[in-house]
Amino acid sequence: HTKLLVIPASVYNLQQTLEFVALSNIDAAQFSVVVQSKMLMTALFSRLLLKKRIRKAQGISLLLLTVGVVLCNYRPPDVATAAASTSDSARQIRGLAATLGIAVASGFAAVYTERVLKAERPVAAAGADRSQYSLAYMQVQLASVSLVVMGTYAVCTDRTAILEYGLWHNFSGPAFLSVANSGLGG
Numbered sequence: 001h002t003k004l005l006v007i008p009a010s011v012y013n014l015q016q017t018l019e020f021v022a023l024s025n026i027d028a029a030q031f032s033v034v035v036q037s038k039m040l041m042t043a044l045f046s047r048l049l050l051k052k053r054i055r056k057a058q059g060i061s062l063l064l065l066t067v068g069v070v071l072c073n074y075r076p077p078d079v080a081t082a083a084a085s086t087s088d089s090a091r092q093i094r095g096l097a098a099t100l101g102i103a104v105a106s107g108f109a110a111v112y113t114e115r116v117l118k119a120e121r122p123v124a125a126a127g128a129d130r131s132q133y134s135l136a137y138m139q140v141q142l143a144s145v146s147l148v149v150m151g152t153y154a155v156c157t158d159r160t161a162i163l164e165y166g167l168w169h170n171f172s173g174p175a176f177l178s179v180a181n182s183g184l185g186g
Helices: 002-023 028-049 056-073 086-118 135-165 173-183
Strands: none
Touching (some): 002 028, 002 135, 028 056, 028 086
16 A cells, blocks of 8 residues: 555645745745645545535635735835846746645645555555554654655756766755754654
């Protein structure tokens, strides 16, 4: 059943790549507000993939959350910023689009993973069912598949640089701390 995790692993990898794009184009405050739309996307994918019903109070709460995100992100035009270059606008749009992509990817991957975990199909090995596997085991499988997917992508896109400079070239202290933070669940 490891092959079922290729889709969410790939989507989570896309999400992490989009985080770098987003944070290099918008400020952290905007990112923090807009990325909260993950809840809205998760609810939408729960409805579409798991056929879960959303109660009226939940729907109103999600609507208020979305309106709050929009209002927090809205900045009225200012005379000083009106003269800002179009490249600043393009960067902001790119950052916001990447952040919304993160929300969509996160919502889809979370719900798809839940769907895989709750599937009642038997596992081919030893005729066991999924209930024998803990969530921690599934997370290790997801991380392993993710590592293979990103490793393959790195080799396909940067093979010559990896062969010339090595895999850890330019891997600095801050990069290590970022990876450690993500690995520890941050």
